[in-house]
Amino acid sequence: MAQSCTKHENHACVVCHVGPRSVWHDLDETASALLAGGRRRREYGSGEVVFVQGEQNDGVHCVSGGTVGIRRLDDNGNSVLLELAYPGDTIGYRSFLTGSEHKTSAEALGPSVVCHIDRAAITALLAGNPALGLRFLKRSIGELEHAHDMMFRQATLSNRHKLVHLLLVLVQRHGRRHSNGSQSIDLPVSRRDLASMVGTRHETISRIIGRLETDGVAHFSGRQVTIPSVEALAGEIDRLISA
Amino acid sequence: MAQSCTKHENHACVVCHVGPRSVWHDLDETASALLAGGRRRREYGSGEVVFVQGEQNDGVHCVSGGTVGIRRLDDNGNSVLLELAYPGDTIGYRSFLTGSEHKTSAEALGPSVVCHIDRAAITALLAGNPALGLRFLKRSIGELEHAHDMMFRQATLSNRHKLVHLLLVLVQRHGRRHSNGSQSIDLPVSRRDLASMVGTRHETISRIIGRLETDGVAHFSGRQVTIPSVEALAGEIDRLISA
């Protein structure tokens, strides 16, 4: 579990520097100084927007606490939550590196802390640290693998299986283990967003949730989900793979 | 349109060096020599595999002629065609850079020419040319944007609209303009693969094709597609966006 830095408000954000997920860890002194100078920390309330699709890029952001949703919109009001970013993740780096406007929006899905690193600082950092570019490359490749997995699932799994898979992913990051072996999640997203992630309508998500309830594999109450046996839930998908 | 290098069989592959799509263009002399030494050209017949999912990576490949399909498989025999690679595209670089086994398979979708660049050569090239890493980064980012677009469409468009969109993409690269304004495509893929790209079953693709025929917006005959008016076809999707 990555550490939030809400306890270090007065200090430099540790997560962005040393978090193993972060591209910024393990920089030399001059680079660290450069980073410290160009970074500005800010707290976001639930629903607050970090950057907006279409807006011109003005540097990158690094999540240091909370959860940030990356969303794509179209002119018809359709909204798809493409991915979730957690402490240590750098976001908005794609439009920075390609010098284009933001292709997605980012918003805090709960109280969050996000640092902004300005254009000049990163440009200087990249010029002085070739390794930094490679780390961005690895991160980008990781996201690409993730997207390919997603595309594959979208094409092969049923809606129910896709929702189950999503729950299994969320439980890893947001799950609280209970004494009796069950786990609970505080969903960071609305039903509509769940629906967009599964690729269906929110009414359908409601109904699938109903079926999961009657099957006893998950219990939903608002954004609270309790899963009696994560193994049983995972079995729904593994069965497909091993069958 | 990118040039195939089938006419330069005895020479070094030009596309890989100077193609604007290629990450290898515009290298200095020593780098070019390094590249020339580590590269081996090979022709592939239709259906021949370039590399196989699960196999250990042994360098990268650069498409220099034809079309190569990037495919993901699972244990149940499900197959999804994730993307198409064209002359100038470098493939298999992700597993190379992350030092892992191939996460996808690549196969020639028609007579193709693909160069292989061995491990040692790229490692040396990357070490000596920081710019090369950045080019891989940009390419990776481009693929990621593409994957996000795909995810968005999968979640918002109907199967018919997804197929129409796919046809519009294919016509750009494979289309032959006819004198009366219509365009023809030689589809590089089977109906099953079309289905996997749209995220549905091949029977459904057959039926959608039937409807496109009766609506007169496209005519299918085997892998030959004729589109009387690409604009009319594009209108099916634009209507959604502007509506």
Next chain:
DNA sequence: CGCCAGGTTGATTTCGCTCAAGCAATGTGG
């Protein structure tokens, strides 16, 4: 208190999946 956003539920229709049959093109071995 009324309003509103988010969520659930219901009724209806459309759509897509499954299973199954049929068909054309291709290849193969006798």
Next chain:
DNA sequence: CCACATTGCTTGAGCGAAATCAACCTGGCG
């Protein structure tokens, strides 16, 4: 050259799933 299998595609019937449209509920919140 033919019988035969194979592969890729199409078509049909039946059924289950999901989209749509609509009503309604619930918990904030001005």
